[in-house]
Amino acid sequence: MKVALYARYSSDNQRTESIDAQLRYLKDFCKQNQYSIAKIYIDEAVSATNDNRPQFLQMINDSKLQIFEAIVVHKLDRFARNRYDSAFYKQEIKKYGVKVISALEKFDDSPESIILESVIEGMNEYYSANLSREVMKGMKETAYDCKHTGGTPPLGYDIDENKKYIINEFEASIVKNIFKMYLDGNGYSKILDSLKGLKTKTGNTFSKSSINSILGNEKYAGIYIFNKYKRVVVNGRKKNILNDEKDIIRIEGGIPQIISTEVFNKVNKKREENKNKFRSYKAxxxxxxxxxVKCGLCGSNMVGSSGVEGRNKRKYVRYKCTAKKNKKSCNNKDxxxxxxxxxxxxxxxxxxxxxxxxxxxxxxxxxxxxxxxxxxxxxxxxxxxxxxxxxxxxxxxxxxxxxxxxxxxxxxxxxxxxxxxxxxxxxxxxxxxxxxxxxxxxxxxxxxxxxxxxxxxxxxxxxxxxxxxxxxxxxxxxxxxxxxxxxxxxxx
Ligand SMILES: [Zn+2]
Known part of the structure; x- marks a missing residue:
C-alpha cells in the first residue's frame, strides 16, 4: 500500500515528540507493515494558537490525486486537534479512498475498536481543550465583570471608559423596530426596506444576514454572553463555530436590556420554526x-430512491428494492x-x-x-x-x-x-x-x-x-x- 506520512510539531506542547522522532517511528512502522512511502508532509513549530498548517492542507489536497491510499501519523492527535476537525478531514479524504492510520494506536474495524478510537480521540481533545481553558481563564475573569472583551459592540450598545455596555438610544430604536417588524410577520426583505439609509455598527448597509444575527443576539435580552464561538480552520479557511454549551458563559441581567425577554423568546421561537421548515426543504x-438494507421478498439490496409523485408533486425519499427498480421482478413495497x-x-x-x-x-x-x-x-x-x-x-x-x-x-x-x-x-x-x-x-x-x-x-x-x-x-x-x-x- 502506498502511504503519505504526516508529522507535526507544536512548539508549545512539551509532550510532543520531535519531527525527527516522529518520522523515525513512522518509517519503521511502514517497513514493518510493508507500506511504501509516496510522500512526506511536515508542519514544523506550529503553535497551538495558530491554526496554520500549510503542509497538512497540501496533503488533504493531494488526496484527490490518489497518489497514496492512506495517511500515516504517529498519533491521532497529530492528524487533527479536535474531533470536529478530525471527522471533517477524514470524511474529506475518504471521498478519494484515503484513510488515516495511527502508528501508535492500533485499530481494526470491529465496533469495539471504532468506539475505542473515538474514546482515545476524545481524550486527546480533552487534553487540548484543557490547555486552551487555561488560556481563557484571564479572559473569563474579565467576562465575569460583564465587561466588553474586544471587537465592535453590537448595534444599540456603546462601551464606556470602564468597558461596560451602555445603551445607544438611537441605535436601540432601530433594533427595537427590527424585532417588532419580525414579530408582526414581516420577512427579512420588508425589514430591509424599512432600514434604507441606516447603517450597521460597522458602517455598512444592512443585509439579511445582519438582520438575522441581530434577531438572534441574546445580548439584547440583557444576557451577557462570553465565549459563544470558537475559531476553527475548515478547508484552510477560518470559521467560527458554536462552542460547547458548557464553555459558554451567560450572565442574565449582565448588560442593559433593549428587548424584553418575552419578545426575544417569541422572535427566536419563530426563527427556529422557519429555519426547520427551510432545513427540511433543503435536506x-x-x-x-x-x-x-435488503429486500425481505427477493433478497436484493434496497437502494435510495427519490422524486416527486401525484398531482401535488409531493416529494418522496425512500428505499426501493433494486430488483423491483431494474427488472420489475419484485413486488415489495418501498x-x-x-x-x-x-x-x-x-x-x-x-x-x-x-x-x-x-x-x-x-x-x-x-x-x-x-x-x-x-x-x-x-x-x-x-x-x-x-x-x-x-x-x-x-x-x-x-x-x-x-x-x-x-x-x-x-x-x-x-x-x-x-x-x-x-x-x-x-x-x-x-x-x-x-x-x-x-x-x-x-x-x-x-x-x-x-x-x-x-x-x-x-x-x-x-x-x-x-x-x-x-x-x-x-x-x-x-x-x-x-x-x-x-x-x-x-x-x-
Ligand atoms: Zn425485492
Missing amino acids: KNNYVLTGL INRDVLDKMVIERIEKEMTQNIDRLTNSIYKYSQQKNKTSDNELKIYEKKLNDINKKISNILDVIMQGNFHASLDNKLTELENEKQRLEYNIEKTKSNKSSVTKQKVKAFLVAHQNISTKTFEEQKRIVNSFVESVVVYEDHVDINMVVSVYNGGEGN
Whole structure:
C-alpha cells in the first residue's frame, strides 16, 4: 500500500515528540507493515494558537490525486486537534479512498475498536481543550465583570471608559423596530426596506444576514454572553463555530436590556420554526442505511430512491428494492427513508442505553487484550535487549584486552544499531498500551448515546459498526445487530 506520512510539531506542547522522532517511528512502522512511502508532509513549530498548517492542507489536497491510499501519523492527535476537525478531514479524504492510520494506536474495524478510537480521540481533545481553558481563564475573569472583551459592540450598545455596555438610544430604536417588524410577520426583505439609509455598527448597509444575527443576539435580552464561538480552520479557511454549551458563559441581567425577554423568546421561537421548515426543504437525499438494507421478498439490496409523485408533486425519499427498480421482478413495497432510518437509529440507541455496562465491558476487555499483547511483545523485546547488551559487553571486554580488530568494530556497530531498534520498539510498545479505564469508556458512551443528533457521516459510521443488515418485509422490518457486542447476555 502506498502511504503519505504526516508529522507535526507544536512548539508549545512539551509532550510532543520531535519531527525527527516522529518520522523515525513512522518509517519503521511502514517497513514493518510493508507500506511504501509516496510522500512526506511536515508542519514544523506550529503553535497551538495558530491554526496554520500549510503542509497538512497540501496533503488533504493531494488526496484527490490518489497518489497514496492512506495517511500515516504517529498519533491521532497529530492528524487533527479536535474531533470536529478530525471527522471533517477524514470524511474529506475518504471521498478519494484515503484513510488515516495511527502508528501508535492500533485499530481494526470491529465496533469495539471504532468506539475505542473515538474514546482515545476524545481524550486527546480533552487534553487540548484543557490547555486552551487555561488560556481563557484571564479572559473569563474579565467576562465575569460583564465587561466588553474586544471587537465592535453590537448595534444599540456603546462601551464606556470602564468597558461596560451602555445603551445607544438611537441605535436601540432601530433594533427595537427590527424585532417588532419580525414579530408582526414581516420577512427579512420588508425589514430591509424599512432600514434604507441606516447603517450597521460597522458602517455598512444592512443585509439579511445582519438582520438575522441581530434577531438572534441574546445580548439584547440583557444576557451577557462570553465565549459563544470558537475559531476553527475548515478547508484552510477560518470559521467560527458554536462552542460547547458548557464553555459558554451567560450572565442574565449582565448588560442593559433593549428587548424584553418575552419578545426575544417569541422572535427566536419563530426563527427556529422557519429555519426547520427551510432545513427540511433543503435536506439532501442522504441514506444512512446505504448498503445495509435488503429486500425481505427477493433478497436484493434496497437502494435510495427519490422524486416527486401525484398531482401535488409531493416529494418522496425512500428505499426501493433494486430488483423491483431494474427488472420489475419484485413486488415489495418501498419504505419511507425517514421512517426506516429512525427505526434503526432508535434501536441502536436503545441497545446502547440498555446494554451500556455490557458494551463498556466489551470495549474495556478489548483494550485490555491489546495491552496483554503489548506485554508479551515487551517481554520478547526486553529479553532480546538483554542478550544484545551481553554481547556488546563481551566485545568491549575483548577490545579492552587490547585485541582490537576491524571486524569487531563492525560487529559492535551492528549490535549498537540493533540495540537502538529494540529500545525504540520497547518505547513504542509501552506507549501503545492504552490508559483507557472503564469509567472513561462509559462516560464516552453516555455522552454519545443520542445518535439522532449527530451529523450524517457520524450516524453512518455508527450504524455501520452496529448493524449487520436491515431486512424489509411487506409488513415488518428485521434489524440484525452485529452480534459480538450484544451476545452472551440475558436480554432485556
Ligand atoms: Zn425485492
